[in-house]
Amino acid sequence: MPDSNHTSSNRTDTAKQVNENQCHMCMPLGGVIAFKGVEGSMALVHGSQGCSTYMRLTNVEHYHEPIDVASSSLNEKQTIYGGEKNLKKALDNVRRVYNPKVIGILTTCLTETMGEDLNRIIASYKAEKGEIYTDIIPVSTPSYDKSHTEGFWTATRDIIAHYARKDIAYHRKINVIVPHISTADIKAIKLILDTWGVDYTLLPDYSMTLDRPFAGKYAKIPEGGTSTADIAEMSGGLVTIQFGLTCEESISPGHYLEENFGVPLINLPLPIGIGNTDMFMDALARITGKTMPKNLGYERGWLIDAMADSHKYNASARPAIYGEPELVYAYASLCLENGSVPSVIASGSVHSRLAPALDRLLEESDCDEMPVILEGADFSMIEAAALETGANIAIGHSGGRLLTENHDIRIVRAGFPIHDREGGQRILSAGYAGTLTFLDRFTNTLLEKKHSSYRELRKQELLSKIAAVTETGFTTE
């Protein structure tokens, strides 16, 4: 979003052929992030170089980290004769310079339209090269079909599928699959799992690769990520916990493991809010047979205590929540728990199970006014709905900036991308403690607005008194 100096008029109408100020990004972008969560991996986008450059740009603006994404750099000629030669060259060069353990190849609209057969090209590449150290994993990500959210799920599923084997010995480790969330939330979820003392494999774990501590040296491929050895064992796991309530079955990694390898799936909402985090704790209790660690109990207590304290403010909030389905669902339930009945709940994606999930959630809550639910939304729709329903605060990424610029609806930033504030990757909302951090930001945003407008109101009140004085002469009350 540009920070142009004008305020555009309150246009609220939307052209339905038009996607005006969109709320979602393209499919390979999500795939790139998923691959960043695999140890020693590089992502290679098969298409013109513009796509990969743009994806790096968007990621870097959010994460403030070096993010290498290679491209097969197709030119006009290859659009006619096929991109095989370029892709093979790119594989050569990426292997030479980075020596990655894994290369994830993501297609683009261009190569999908061309009908490139990645499996064949990779097979022929492997035949040419013989034994190679690098695992090559192709993922089909046509953006004209799905958005970055589904790109993330699809790539995660394909990564698992690449390594999964029937002959893996059954073991006691649990699989944990996360959606596209902040690195801080991944760390929070890992901390909870560690606190419970369970043995787990979390995928995709980009908590280190996309948030590297300063080390004075630059490693071409960052430390961290889920190791391929661990991923290979996932098909023999005890159970899968997937935070993918809204994920369609056809691209659900957890569903894939259950269907093909009989690993039972516990599909949960993200542990944001009391109820959702309780579900996660409950699952862990059932899996491990243990009771919840004491300090997590304290954290829950602190959260409840704080919720009771801040309800007097939060009850007045009518948040517009927008972004990726899984996050939107989690924030909606957190808001409902705090008496902040959402005014709008919107996602740019159309391929999710968000709407039915929200229906269930809203049915259970007893709010009088139902929020407007938008799928496949762009910001002209979100803006219009927010105004209509009297939204007074928003939760979402930087894409919604015009809500503040045009209507002074302040945004509690969360999700992706966040390029107009520092620390998008550090935004914490998961677990009891994370929820509390988020809730305080939410409440304080309401308070800030209240205080700033309070002064404005007082000023106007005073000015009108002075005006009255000058008109009527001095009066004593």
Add this chain to the structure above:
Amino acid sequence: MTLSKVDMDELMAPFPDKVVRNRKKHIVQKDCTESCQQIEANTRTVPGIITQRGCCYAGCKGVVVGPIKDMVTITHGPIGCAYYSWGTRRNKIRADDNTPAEDLYGAMCFSTDMQESDIVFGGEKKLAKMIDEIVGIFHPRAINICATCPIGLIGDDLGAVSKAAEERHGIQVLHYDCEGYKGVSQSAGHHIANNQIMEHIIGKGTDKVDGKYLVNFLGEYNIGGDAWEIEKLLEQIGYKIVSTLTGDSAYVNIRNMHQVHLNLVQCHRSINYIADMMETKYGTPWLKVNFIGIEATIESLRDIAQCFGDKDLIKRTEFVIEKELAAVTPEIERYKKICNGKSAFAFVGGSRSHHYQYLLRDLGMDVTVAGYEFAHRDDYEGREVIPTIKSDADSRNIPELHIEADQEMYEEPHIHLKMSKEKYDELVASGKLGNYEGMYPDMVDGGIMIDDANHYETEELIEIFKPDLIFTGIKDKYISHKMGVPSKQMHSYDYSGPYTCFRGAVTFAEDVANALSTPAWKMITPPWDKADIEGGE
């Protein structure tokens, strides 16, 4: 400053031989005792080698046509392309006398968001409907349609769609065949955009523009308000800018651009086509200027005044220079104390790596390595090499317009400048008009010019030259941070700016001084490790 010779083979050790052979041609180390060696530029990036380049669509929509504030620009394609080019360059816009606030579309992003069925059955219908809806809702003065990669493949005929839409709605609908795979970088997109703007917008306006010294300001995109600084300065002296291309520009003004006396060119790479074509068609002379840097600004102001040769104008120019200089010198001196003697790298765009060398020199800093993402040879070596540049398959697929002198509107260049033919010839002989000498003459001895630098080379060069600061795009900004070298993002200025003219130089100096003195860099080694070092092994 003299720098020692860099061993190119060592620099590129991990690359395969073929890549080394290719990349070596893109790197030149300046040797003052020799004339400029040839550098290879504007050729394909090697697949799999990560560089900063974008695509043709990015150059056309993202750079040139996107900032035109009163046109609705539609990206015809799947969602990503439009999303990624949405406001990333901070081209600022505002309402003005000719363009009220409700005619501003610069902050918005329009995409046909193509779906699978559009790819299979073609997207023309969807695009046509979208145009109808946009006209219905916004009533824009004119519309741009930019193509993305899949469009060329599915064969949508944008020309036909826009022509039909023009007939339906009675407004101009321009289309740009700027599929991302065309050419080798953004540069192809600049050219395509230049062609359409030249052919279909410039010269169509009939409102007479009054003013004694009318100029256009080409190749200025108003990042962080850069163009507004320049406009303020030029207006003080007595010039009137009819239009910029394209920062804060308006369709209604671009139509009248042909009426100016002189074209000023800031970014040579992205806009030199229009400068050239306007000279052929209307006889408008052009002058390369640079408003980045105090000395550079002063020189540019003097050059412009010389072009008109008017005594009063020259006097006013000197007066303004003196006044502005007095206002900023104390502050600049203050920051100079921090910056002096430091060295920097500059990797940006197709002109800025050159422009910023002037400003850094004002601060006592040297640029040891400089490179462009998408420049051509002339941006490095100067325009005299243009006739010797071989065209290849990639450049041939960008159409050249065949421009001829306009029968009604052409005027001799000296008439544009209101001077005698003799005086004009003198001016031409001075070599300033219609010329650009490129980056090479301004490089320090031993400095490296590098074209389309990749991540790997950047890293190696940092190791070799150990610069104090790096000016770059956001994509490689954080590599240098990880190596402990601060960086400034020069595409959108890290949300700062404007950096042009006198005031801008101060803002820039402050930002640079801040970057150089970030306390965090001093705290890298914890005290317990420091004690170890001091105590000896």
